[in-house]
Amino acid sequence: MSKNPLSPMMSPMKIRYQLVLLIFLYTTGITILSIMSIQSRLKAQEIQNSINLGSKLQLKSREVQSHMKDIVFDLFAPKMYNQLRSLTFSPRSAVTIKQWQEAVLEYNQTFDEFMKLDHFFRDNDELIRDQYFTAVTMNDRAVEMLSNMGETLFILRSQYRTVNNLYNEMQKNDSLISFFHEFTETSYYFKNSFESFMNYFIDSIREEGVVIQRRIDIIFILTSLSILLVSLFFTLILSRNLVDKLKQVEIAFRMVSKGDFSTRVEIQSGDEFGAFAITFNELISDLKENVDSILNLTRDMGGFISDKSDVNALFELVAMAVIQDTSAESVLVYRNEKNGKFVKEAEKGEPLCVEDESKIIEYISGHIMHHNKQIFVKDAVELLKLSKISSLLAVPLVVEGKSFGYLVSIKQKRGDSFSDLGITRLATFAEYASLTLDNFFKYQEILERRDARYQALQAQVQPHFLYNILSVILGQNREGDSEAISSTVCALKKMLRYIQSQNSWTSLEEECQFIEQYCLLQKSRFGNRFNYEIDIDDETRHFQIPRLLLQPLAENAIQHGIEPLEKGGMLELRAVSTRIRGEKGIDLVIKDNGVGFDSENMDKKMNVGILNVQQRLKIAYPESIFSIKSKPGRGTELRIII
Structure with a gap:
């Protein structure tokens, strides 16, 4: 039978362990994919949070700028601004400054929250890192400018509280020009420099998020494929290993069912199939040995019956065949006398003491001779109190439907007993021995009748011969x-x-x-x-x-x-x-x-x-x-x- 070339990869391991390993591979793969899926989801969520915070930061930045414009218009064009505010139901400048300060505070908090996200540092993108530090620097500059502007607004409100038109006052007082320039510079920096950079920074994060998500997806797909291929590979190996071995077992059973006891399962592995092959081969060897033993007994006993056959020699032959072809260690053959006593006709193997033999006869004689049934004693030491006998099997020898004697097979090794196959084999031996004895006695009858007929035929020759010789003598006598x-x-x-x-x-x-x-x-x-x-x-x-x-x-x-x-x-x-x-x-x-x-x-x-x-x-x-x-x-x- 062919051997599986891939089976050595997994055959030294028990099949149950191979299945556990396969389950572990699947479980590990599912766990890895689940972890990667969770990490991917967390990473995407993290990137999305950064983008959301960035968008929120942009809104806060625009809110700061909007309040800044309202404050400037309220200070330098109050009439026009009041008219516009009355149409839009906006608060006065005092409320606007407070809102601006709150907007600046919220902006700072949002920026700090945004910049605390550590994925900027865990990612290996140097551009994002540089943009991060640039954003920190520019924000520090923007905060500083907003802080200065806030101080300036406080001074303006304190010094020019009574001035109705600060813009006209700025035409007269050059000191107000610096504030206007500061506002212009802060607004320009905040709008064109910082906000533009932050927009660029957030877009970069968004693009980087897309790249990272794509990379995670690729890694996830590749990992999934790798785990799937590895799992399929080991599954195919195990499946092919199991299928090949099952085919060998199927072929072996089919051959044995057809009577081919030379079949062997050639599986040499450390798994359950290897153990099964050893057990199966031992069983087939026992079956073949059983068949061969019957054939040997048939050949020996068949060739034994002849004109010079002796029944005692036949008993010896049966006992020797049982010793040679079965697992029995001692064999006794008893013949039943007409007076009910038993005569030992043959004994082979390990000899028994007289006491044990007497106990055996005393126990089994009634069981066998009265019922013509075999008796099996598994624990003879416990049941019969025998000293050197572990188990025994006594099978009757039946000739012409009557008990002629019995065949006793004995195991002496402690704890050793006859298997079902051994019992069947010994029962078959006894049946064939009974049949041979029956044929032997019938053959002896035939021989006796043949000899009687032969002697009668030979007796016919002698008178005829003597008659002819006497005729010769008479002729000689006539001649004198x-x-x-x-x-x-x-x-x-x-x-x-x-x-x-x-x-x-x-x-x-x-x-x-x-x-x-x-x-x-x-x-x-x-x-x-x-x-x-x-x-x-x-x-x-x-x-x-x-x-x-x-x-x-x-x-x-x-x-x-x-x-x-x-x-x-x-x-x-x-x-x-x-x-x-x-x-x-x-x-x-x-x-x-x-x-x-x-x-x-x-x-x-x-x-x-x-x-x-x-x-x-x-x-x-x-x-x-x-x-x-x-x-x-x-x-x-x-x-x-x-």
Whole structure:
């Protein structure tokens, strides 16, 4: 399975921590944007406050100038001014001076409030800084001029209180000209110099505010994009990491559901998926081990059943398979006797003391043997007071629906217990062992019936053989050949020893030696009318075959093929090694040049020996091949391939 190339960036961290980190990134980004938004709003508000104060300062400046004009007109053109004031319902000059003084005071307060704004110094604009200090200097000059003008107005009002037309008085008194010049200079400075500069200064602040706001907007947008890209980047990494791993898990589950237990989740990381991969792989290994253990048990026990199988060895095989293929540390196999007692047939693994074994039998016998159900003791130390057993699982062995015994699996390590998978595996073992036992006993019955049938078939050969030998002896007796009779009886004695052997199997070499003895007896009967030849490979000499398998064929060839001939009878027996489906075997040929017969219309009554051999051969070698080739006047060839 493929690995995610980006996953190492985040895989060493737990997924829960990755999600927390991702949430932290989003939260941090939102917090930063919120702070920037608030700061931007405060900055805009600060700049707007400066502009508003600047506009207010301009209004106060104009108000000071307006009152200053009213005072001058009231002093120097009272009649005209009074007429204008009566039309506009304005107060007298005394009230106008007071308003002017209040306007000057408000102007000073507004200017101080305006100049106290510290963003002029926090901004890195040198032009604004220079304008700020210039404004301070010019304001000081304006305040000084207004102060001087106020003193002058006070003097004028004190000295020229009774003068009706101060303008005419100014024509006579040169000292009033200086006041007029001072007023002109103050008004000009205040209007053209200071107010113009302040307008320029406030416009500069307004422009700077626009620049700052634009800069803040750009920074806000760039920061938002950066936070968004970083968040998306880590989100994509985490998403891709999770999706790739989930795909691997999905593929693994799909493969396992199809029975592929070699599948593994190749996720090597320190997160939850890494832990899941380890657990998943361990589970699949356990499942595969479970399946393999059943297959191993099937193979071992399946190959165990044969003609020479022993039930005790079968119990040993089951116990050994449980030890090798499960987590059990000790295994006991008990067989139920008819008297209700239990006989231990096999024990593998760590041995148990007699006391513990007695307690186990006492506890589980009633549960299993009466109900045919498995019993699981998780805490055997607490429940059964056992010294060295942590937990045990006893599963009944059932043959033909009846309890035959039970399989007991034991864990001795303290605190260790069988898992559900382990219990299932042991239960499967017990079921298959029960099935194997059932098949074993049925197979034994089949073998017994087969052996009985085989013995019956072989018993048919012996009387027929003896009948033929006795016929030879009778012929010799009619001829009065006592020496030949003596030799025949001695040969018969040896042959009977071979026939009466308790072993049903013999080597090909011994069988051929017996046939040679038989052919010698027949040659003494037929003389030159009969000859024989026996040729076997060295590789086939020790090949095991059923006893008296070939003798009836040789006897049948002599009796029905060669005996009717007047001369030149020949019997050949040859055996060579061969390979059948990769395994070593033999190819046997028994051939005569006798009268022959039509093999397709063979008289079964006349060929009891051949049928006997065929049946015994199929019992001993079910996959063997037996063939007959014969034509009238051309002899007969019998072929056996084992």
